[in-house]
Amino acid sequence: xxxxxxxxxxxxxxxxxxxxxxxxxxxxxxxxxxxxxxxxxxxxxxxxxxxxxxxxxxxxxxxxxxxxxxxxxxxxxxxxxxxxxxxxxxxxxxxxxxxxxxxxxxxxxxxxxxxxxxxxxxxxxxxxxxxxxxxxxxxxxxxxxxxxxxxxxxxxxxxxxxxxxxxxxxxxxxxxxxxxxxxxxxxxxxxxxxxxxxxxxxxxxxxxxxxxxxxxxxxxxxxxxxxxxxxxxxxxxxxxxxxxxxxxxxxxxxxxxxxxxxxxxxxxxxxxxxxxxxxxxxxxxxxxxxxxxxx
Amino acid sequence: xxxxxxxxxxxxxxxxxxxxxxxxxxxxxxxxxxxxxxxxxxxxxxxxxxxxxxxxxxxxxxxxxxxxxxxxxxxxxxxxxxxxxxxxxxxxxxxxxxxxxxxxxxxxxxxxxxxxxxxxxxxxxxxxxxxxxxxxxxxxxxxxxxxxxxxxxxxxxxxxxxxxxxxxxxxxxxxxxxxxxxxxxxxxxxxxxxxxxxxxxxxxxxxxxxxxxxxxxxxxxxxxxxxxxxxxxxxxxxxxxxxxxxxxxxxxxxxxxxxxxxxxxxxxxxxxxxxxxxxxxxxxxxxxxxxxxxx
DNA sequence: TATCTTTCATAAGGCCACCTTATGGATCAT
DNA sequence: ATGATCCATAAGGTGGCCTTATGAAAGATA
Numbered sequence: 001x002x003x004x005x006x007x008x009x010x011x012x013x014x015x016x017x018x019x020x021x022x023x024x025x026x027x028x029x030x031x032x033x034x035x036x037x038x039x040x041x042x043x044x045x046x047x048x049x050x051x052x053x054x055x056x057x058x059x060x061x062x063x064x065x066x067x068x069x070x071x072x073x074x075x076x077x078x079x080x081x082x083x084x085x086x087x088x089x090x091x092x093x094x095x096x097x098x099x100x101x102x103x104x105x106x107x108x109x110x111x112x113x114x115x116x117x118x119x120x121x122x123x124x125x126x127x128x129x130x131x132x133x134x135x136x137x138x139x140x141x142x143x144x145x146x147x148x149x150x151x152x153x154x155x156x157x158x159x160x161x162x163x164x165x166x167x168x169x170x171x172x173x174x175x176x177x178x179x180x181x182x183x184x185x186x187x188x189x190x191x192x193x194x195x196x197x198x199x200x201x202x203x204x205x206x207x208x209x210x211x212x213x214x215x216x217x218x219x220x221x222x223x224x225x226x227x228x229x230x231x232x233x234x235x236x237x238x239x240x241x242x243x244x245x246x247x248x249x250x251x252x253x254x255x256x257x258x259x260x261x262x263x264x265x266x267x268x269x270x271x272x273x274x275x276x277x278x279x280x281x282x283x284x285x286x287x288x289x290x291x292x293x294x295x
Numbered sequence: 296x297x298x299x300x301x302x303x304x305x306x307x308x309x310x311x312x313x314x315x316x317x318x319x320x321x322x323x324x325x326x327x328x329x330x331x332x333x334x335x336x337x338x339x340x341x342x343x344x345x346x347x348x349x350x351x352x353x354x355x356x357x358x359x360x361x362x363x364x365x366x367x368x369x370x371x372x373x374x375x376x377x378x379x380x381x382x383x384x385x386x387x388x389x390x391x392x393x394x395x396x397x398x399x400x401x402x403x404x405x406x407x408x409x410x411x412x413x414x415x416x417x418x419x420x421x422x423x424x425x426x427x428x429x430x431x432x433x434x435x436x437x438x439x440x441x442x443x444x445x446x447x448x449x450x451x452x453x454x455x456x457x458x459x460x461x462x463x464x465x466x467x468x469x470x471x472x473x474x475x476x477x478x479x480x481x482x483x484x485x486x487x488x489x490x491x492x493x494x495x496x497x498x499x500x501x502x503x504x505x506x507x508x509x510x511x512x513x514x515x516x517x518x519x520x521x522x523x524x525x526x527x528x529x530x531x532x533x534x535x536x537x538x539x540x541x542x543x544x545x546x547x548x549x550x551x552x553x554x555x556x557x558x559x560x561x562x563x564x565x566x567x568x569x570x571x572x573x574x575x576x577x578x579x580x581x582x583x584x585x586x587x588x589x590x
Numbered sequence: 591t592a593t594c595t596t597t598c599a600t601a602a603g604g605c606c607a608c609c610t611t612a613t614g615g616a617t618c619a620t
Numbered sequence: 621a622t623g624a625t626c627c628a629t630a631a632g633g634t635g636g637c638c639t640t641a642t643g644a645a646a647g648a649t650a
Contacts, residue, residue, distance in 0.1 A: 081365030
């Protein structure tokens with residue numbers, strides 16, 4: 001019931017196909033002696049001769065001839081399966097990322113990635129769950145955190161810096177924001193965010209009196225950014241996420257003072273897969289384009 | 296293009312089928328740790344996760360799920376091929392034998408073998424060529440020779456003894472054969488056969504004057520036996536080959552004196568296949584029935 | 591006929607791939 | 621809270637498998 005050793009079957013298949021041990025050895029990248037050894041092993045295992053040893057050649061026995069086509073069929077199936085798998089997996093890159101990063105940084109730049117790698121399709125999985133490549137199907141992940149993770153290659157993308165931002169309209173409503181104190185005149189989105197205290201401390205203001213609804217917790221810089229863009233209040237945001245809005249004047253960053261969180265954003269992927277082409281492609285592209293961004 | 300290690304593929308197939316490393320390990324007769332090791336190996340080789348490690352269970356990834364059916368198909372083909380091979384080879388015993396033995400001893404007794412082993416079909420190859428299992432397809436061989444052959448299990452069946460024989464009619468034509476000298480009155484089949492001199496020496500006659508045509512060389516005891524049965528002359532034959540003709544009175548062995556050749560008849564088969572069931576069956580049957588024969 | 595070439599078999603020897611044992615972590619069940 | 625189940629991982633030993641080297645057989649060539 002049990003199959004003979006697969007290595008021996010493999011050698012037999014090649015030898016039967018070539019009708020020649022030496023050629024089979026070449027195909028398999030081994031020596032002729034190894035082929036001879038494996039065939040003999042298989043013959044003893046199945047209890048029947050598979051080749052006749054004729055002078056300067058071998059010929060399949062009746063039994064061997066009956067066996068060989070099935071072996072070739074089976075290996076053809078295996079080869080085909082792995083080939084199609086390779087094709088399909090080589091062509092799809094699955095990225096798991098936190099929603100903020102997806103919406104504010106990644107999605108706007110994916111067009112550039114497609115231009116560089118037209119044959120690679122990208123599949124995005126946007127989730128807050130901490131990436132765990134052993135439990136989720138993904139090639140690379142983008143996560144925030146303080147430390148490196150064991151078993152993962154971690155590239156630091158940037159620190160989670162933060163500074164107040166608001167819409168030009170909102171700023172104009174109080175005649176412009178010139179000093180940190182001006183911010184206190186305006187409604188604060190998510191005043192419970194600890195970043196506010198840290199930032200006001202940096203500009204010399206202790207215990208700032210923040211106006212705004214404490215219950216507003218958008219929980220996500222992206223959503224907070226939308227609210228800020230809509231002029232609903234002042235947000236404390238990470239500048240790199242709103243690069244284009246700042247350039248286009250849709251958002252204002254009134255002060256150069258930024259707070260620095262211990263958290264950073266990381267590109268991560270399993271160490272074991274560091275040399276998979278699509279992963280290298282994405283890493284190279286990403287690190288290149290992160291560098292372009294002025295933090 | 297190259298396939299991943301086959302052992303790993305095999306383990307993956309079983310694990311995918313069971314959806315459980317532990318069960319797969321049991322099926323394959325190995326430990327759970329070994330399964331884990333092989334799966335990991337395969338994943339690194341193909342550059343993609345094949346299983347998701349969920350709490351207390353594993354689940355195929357998309358890629359794994361696409362791969363698994365082909366793996367099962369391929370192994371099913373292998374299993375089926377070896378199974379049918381086994382069935383067909385187990386049921387056919389190929390015997391290569393010298394023609395004399397086939398005609399005089401083996402064929403008349405094959406019915407008995409079929410009675411003991413109804414599921415075994417026998418294929419006879421009758422040839423004078425020295426048996427060489429590496430060049431001919433055969434399970435067992437019967438050959439005459441003096442020595443044992445390396446790599447073969449050799450069972451001595453009997454010595455090639457010889458003694459004059461003739462038909463009752465021919466004996467009667469000279470009033471019966473009572474002394475060795477009487478034989479010299481009759482035509483000798485193949486008087487050039489060296490056995491004649493040896494036998495006459497045994498009975499004290501040096502340089503016997505043999506009558507008969509020196510050109511008559513039937514070359515084969517079976518054919519010589521037919522000629523003797525037809526009353527065409529006296530032959531020097533091996534008694535065991537003509538057991539039944541002697542018992543039924545179709546042939547007469549006038550003297551108990553037999554010459555003994557250094558040659559013997561042997562049952563041989565490759566040492567490596569000594570435990571193949573059909574070979575053991577034939578060997579046991581043959582040695583049992585050789586023992587029955589009075590030499 | 592002699593020499594060269596090709597092809598497979600075999601012996602010896604070394605190494606690494608693979609397996610086992612042992613242990614730990616995570617989660618579910620009771 | 622305890623036990624059971626399932627998988628991952630580390631450590632360690634060994635035997636399977638491969639290589640090298642050589643020989644035998646016989647076709648090819650001259």
